[in-house]
Amino acid sequence: MSEVANIKTQNPASSKKMLLAMVGIGIMSALLIVSTFELTLPRVQRLKAEALEKAIFEVLPGTVNMQAFGVNESSELFELNEGEKAETTVYAGYDDNKNIVGYAIEASGQGYADIIRILYGYKPDEEIILGFQVLESKETPGLGDKIEKEERFLNNFKALDVSLTDNKEIKNTVITVKQGEKQNPWEIDGITGATISSRAIGDIIGASSTTLVPILNNHYRKNNKN
């Protein structure tokens, strides 16, 4: 209390000064933030694009070229120009002879902490999911982030079965099971200590592959000459 009185007597009528100080610092802060943002933006975008490209090559071994596609309402793929984004984006990977190696599919869903964004590779000729990368996650460091690091978990994605029935529907939805209980080729062996995060990955891939795999399989059979 006494301090308040003290301040009042020390500098009376200093509203102008207060305003000046706050506005001045505010403007300085704004300038600093905007200029840093502008300065780092090209590099951040480049790094992000590079990370995405690296992830695509990682989930689709043997890819030399790629093309981004969006999916429209009538379940058909349309080409995206560079830098464009669609609601659901898939990347087709091509080899040297312009044959489709497979598709890298972006998918996301709720994890333990926040939305997890992943990329996984689909190989239509073998009808398997063959790779998986986390693009963005805020899972607990040391626990939930094991979904990106633990080799045993990542080994699940070497040949995850997503074969189709004769009606062009997915036979078995991909699902995460408890650690050590994987029995079928469409099951993902979970992680003890990252139960929710590893289950989230199974759910994300399960939901996304159920709708997208039939579409991509169709696209593959139409567009691949061999």
Added chain:
Amino acid sequence: MSNDSASSKQKVTSTDEFIKGLWRDNPVFVQVLGMCPVLAVSNTAINALAMGLATAFVLLMSNILVSLLRNFVPKQVRIASYILIIATFVTVTDYAIQAISVELHKSLGAFISLIVVNCLILSRAEAFASKNTVSKSIFDALGMGVGFTFALFCLGAVREILGNGSLFDIALFPEGFQSWIVMILPAGGFFTLAIWLLIINKIQTRKTKL
């Protein structure tokens, strides 16, 4: 130590300002400030180091600016202006880390913005930078920043070794090692902090007795 309180009162050199943050007034072990990042981001050594350095950078920049503006900012709005300055540098740091490495930003992302509410930075602005010259404030910030990073690393190393069986992601124990998952969890942070505080306090009380 040569700089006991009596002599340091008479003539405080820049080195003293630096040293005090490292040990005598260590922000974590003695002042027990900024516990949110200390407990949250100290689960691996590398996260702890990165968080410590980011905090030290924000602390340094805000101390410089607060000290520069100390005669310009009226007392009534000082806290608001400190927070504005701190928030600015946190945002700048956030962009900078994103531009340095996407990987690093991925592992720290959620915690960088929390530096704003780290009371260590605000307390240095209020208790030191607003009353001292720029050069002294720089040494104070450096000392506190290094002390904070050191303390975070102490916690992070112990937690990673026990909780994950590794240090800087290099495995230390043979295959059969059963890691203590609790050390990675928030509870482990409290345990580790308590043990470190116990050790440091023991050493410091023994020193004062002598």
